[in-house]
Amino acid sequence: MTLRARLTIGLIVLATVGLVATDIASYTALRSFLLSRVDDSLGGAFHSLTTAIPVAKTQGVSPASITTYEGGIVPGFCVQLRRLDGQVSSSRCLPQSTQSSFPPGPRYPRNAPRGTGQHFFTVPAVSGGGHYRVESSLEHGHPDYVLLLATPLSGAESTLHRLFLIELIVTLVVLAVLATLGLWFVGFGLRPLAAIGETATAIAGGDLSRRVEQADDRTEIGRLGRVLNVMLGQIEAAFQARESSEQKLRRFVEDASHELRTPVAAVRAYTELLSLGAARDAADFERAMVGLEQASERMSALVEELFLLAHLDEGRPLARDPVDLEEVVNQALDVARALEPERPFTVETQSTVVVGDDGRLRQLVDNLLANVRTHTSAGTPVRVALDHAGPNAVLRVADAGAGIDREALPHVFERFYRADAAQAGARSGSGLGLAIVAALAEAHGGSATVTSAPGEGATFTITLPLAQVGTPTTSGRAGRPVRTLRNAGNAQGFLSDGR
Numbered sequence: 001m002t003l004r005a006r007l008t009i010g011l012i013v014l015a016t017v018g019l020v021a022t023d024i025a026s027y028t029a030l031r032s033f034l035l036s037r038v039d040d041s042l043g044g045a046f047h048s049l050t051t052a053i054p055v056a057k058t059q060g061v062s063p064a065s066i067t068t069y070e071g072g073i074v075p076g077f078c079v080q081l082r083r084l085d086g087q088v089s090s091s092r093c094l095p096q097s098t099q100s101s102f103p104p105g106p107r108y109p110r111n112a113p114r115g116t117g118q119h120f121f122t123v124p125a126v127s128g129g130g131h132y133r134v135e136s137s138l139e140h141g142h143p144d145y146v147l148l149l150a151t152p153l154s155g156a157e158s159t160l161h162r163l164f165l166i167e168l169i170v171t172l173v174v175l176a177v178l179a180t181l182g183l184w185f186v187g188f189g190l191r192p193l194a195a196i197g198e199t200a201t202a203i204a205g206g207d208l209s210r211r212v213e214q215a216d217d218r219t220e221i222g223r224l225g226r227v228l229n230v231m232l233g234q235i236e237a238a239f240q241a242r243e244s245s246e247q248k249l250r251r252f253v254e255d256a257s258h259e260l261r262t263p264v265a266a267v268r269a270y271t272e273l274l275s276l277g278a279a280r281d282a283a284d285f286e287r288a289m290v291g292l293e294q295a296s297e298r299m300s301a302l303v304e305e306l307f308l309l310a311h312l313d314e315g316r317p318l319a320r321d322p323v324d325l326e327e328v329v330n331q332a333l334d335v336a337r338a339l340e341p342e343r344p345f346t347v348e349t350q351s352t353v354v355v356g357d358d359g360r361l362r363q364l365v366d367n368l369l370a371n372v373r374t375h376t377s378a379g380t381p382v383r384v385a386l387d388h389a390g391p392n393a394v395l396r397v398a399d400a401g402a403g404i405d406r407e408a409l410p411h412v413f414e415r416f417y418r419a420d421a422a423q424a425g426a427r428s429g430s431g432l433g434l435a436i437v438a439a440l441a442e443a444h445g446g447s448a449t450v451t452s453a454p455g456e457g458a459t460f461t462i463t464l465p466l467a468q469v470g471t472p473t474t475s476g477r478a479g480r481p482v483r484t485l486r487n488a489g490n491a492q493g494f495l496s497d498g499r
Helices: 004-058 063-068 097-099 155-191 191-203 222-274 282-313 325-339 358-375 433-443
Strands: 078-083 087-092 120-122 131-139 143-151 323-326 343-349 355-358 382-389 391-400 447-452 458-465 483-486
Touching: 004 120, 004 131, 004 143, 004 155, 155 191, 155 458, 191 222, 282 433, 323 358, 325 343, 325 358, 325 382, 325 391, 343 358, 355 358, 355 458, 358 391, 358 433, 358 458, 433 447, 433 458
Parallel strands: 343 382
Antiparallel strands: 078 087, 078 143, 120 131, 131 143, 323 355, 343 483, 382 391, 391 458, 447 458
């Protein structure tokens, strides 16, 4: 059976029990009330008869004529006088003219209750249907006689019969209405469960974006729907993450294979050149050895970068030492100036201490400056700024190059991603430098972002948590004021952050 059917049947059963109990209680109460009224009526008539018997006897009237005494019999009552041995002295229903409107007299029991008190009991009619209510008692002053007074219960039974029919009809009507309304209300209440079932079916069909609607926390089903929505969101996120991870892995393998293909092909070409006799020619031999060295260096650098990203992905802990980030930036700038003396740099730094790995932070800054060298011409100005923003250190590296296309901007920190830039002076890199920057920033509890627009340059922003006040640095150079260093060839007025 369905839950809707079970709930409806349970409701009908409970309603039936309640209605039947109410019907029985009301029927019993009314029957008791009607019998009490009949007993009171019998008691009044019985008292008149018992007080009239001695008077009748003193006048010499036989006991058999007692039932004709006008003061002792109420019309419609039946009376019987019998001896203690059971012999009936008189038995009659009065008045005779109304006897036909009542049952044909009571069927008195052979051994009627006897005693000094009054006894009430119910007996059937002599023939046909109907019952009589009977009162019996020994006659006062005549202990040899038992007086039985009966009255028909046709009026009370008719009232009880009508009550039974009314209760039966009302009970059936109420149960029918309850069944109809119960089916509707239960169906309405279970509608959210049906919606949950439809949502589950849709999700099983592959639509992971479906959710349970109208998840109201005020109801149990609503709370269930809300919990299911949370679970479905987590499942969808897990599937999306898995799909994204699979796509990244496939692209990673493809890109890594592509990157390694060139140096491997170069190694093969140079080794073939050597095998064809280049070793006998000093110039060819030297050219082959230089080519092999460059190819091996490129492969080594690529493998090192891949290993670094793999370690960062695994969450391997880095060193957690106080580092003077200003000193790290200045050291990286010294190398950058040595590599490109003609490039103008604007540097604005202040004493900044962070907690992390000195070598990895240096690699982060080196990769940012290398990205500038790769994607801008040698004379493009660069601005490097290091300052504080609340509890964080903020490092900005901005160039005045051609900028990054809006479509490529969300992907610059992805591995092996290269924007299809056509700006002058752009050179090819491994495609892992900025991915390493983002991974190192996250490994140090920070973040890496970029802002750019075509023709307006690009600004890379690194945010790292500052070390607590008083933390000693490894270089011992904390406490220096903000400094502004300008290269001799710096373009005048280049202070834009590239946004």
